[in-house]
Amino acid sequence: MNVIVYGRVEPACPYCDRAKHELTRRGLPFEFKDVMTDLDARREFKALFKEGDKQTVPQIVIDGEHIGGCDDLIKKVH
Template structure:
């Protein structure tokens, strides 16, 4: 199974939507709350190439983008192979 990381925050409907997609696929992920941890927020911005919106999602260290990007990968049939490893 792939290593999935998601930088998120409370009361973020896009974060909830992205996490629900991953959960529905049976994917475990590591979640970082960037609203409470400024160091994590800085790490997210650096890793994502400057993106400040949440969620920011990484699969096996590769920056995927946000919620819409995750769903776009899924609709093109590209997400499952990435999650398989």
């Protein structure tokens, strides 16, 4: 399973932390991409949305499928 979490470290993001915790707790490896400091990650992140969509973090992609945010991740892995 290939999991990418697009989020931010600063300013603090409790939902990003929760998503990372849930994945770690389940033993699911993931790649974290900080959209605040990594320009390539920011471009990838913005490509997940249609124009006018609210761009919130975290956003999770599993095996190339954009599943949504933290709550969507928790529903998917339960």
